[in-house]
Amino acid sequence: MRALILGAALALAVAGSAFAGPVTLKSNPVDSDGQVTFGDLFDGAGGASGVVVGRRVGPSIVFEAGQLQSLARQSGLDWANPTGLRRVVVRHAAEAPAVSATIAPTASSNAAVAPTYAPARAAYGDRVISRNDLVEVAFESGGIRLTVTGRAQRNAGMGEPVAVLNLQSGRTIDAVATGPGRAIAGPAAQSARSNQFAAR
Known part of the structure; x- marks a missing residue:
């Protein structure tokens, strides 16, 4: 990834x-x-x-x-x-x-x-990403943060998983929605999802 x-x-x-x-x-x-x-x-x-x-x-x-x-x-x-x-x-x-x-x-x-x-x-309602929205996906690991823009393949609420199609490579990134048009991938994604479940 x-x-x-x-x-x-x-x-x-x-x-x-x-x-x-x-x-x-x-x-x-x-x-x-x-x-x-x-x-x-x-x-x-x-x-x-x-x-x-x-x-x-x-x-x-x-x-x-x-x-x-x-x-x-x-x-x-x-x-x-x-x-x-x-x-x-x-x-x-x-x-x-x-x-x-x-x-x-x-x-x-x-x-x-x-x-x-x-x-x-x-x-x-509480949906923050809709299918076909442009989404900025952030990848964080070991103090490094990179972002790439892709297209959401499904609807997602805050903290929910969302597949994002990378517009440059054509590959799908497994991410977690963190806000309107924003998602996170990598090790931080699981943490964001766990925190959302805890809040519920």
Whole structure:
């Protein structure tokens, strides 16, 4: 496992060195083929425009802003998230509204965003990771901490096991959910799971 994550981290570092520069989130990010790329999300992505960051299986896909920033950094892109977004929605081009539901600089646009997420929170209860979410997996051992981004293969609540598909290697990592879009693997994963059971 350690060798796998080290290899993934090195690959991300090498890939990221090919691109550089600040980017701006598009006001109405859309895709037309189900594969969401940096070019669909950002203006100014340059050579990283074709890098796939997610696959939309329905009318839309939701990215956690923090995870999106992390993915952008791994490809050498700098998204400052100046409006403090928590999530970014990418829709099918044929179904996208004329006005974005992701950027909320005014009170009136905030009102449009709220109905999008409130029902989802009520339905998911204590779920912190949903199937197909992008998840940042941390591996900790002997004072070393590495992270790699993958796609969740199942839903998971806090402290529950979750299989995460490594987007770089195509291999599955056995991890434990530690928060929205976050999981931990390796020796620390068992400890995190045990602590959650003790809390119950």
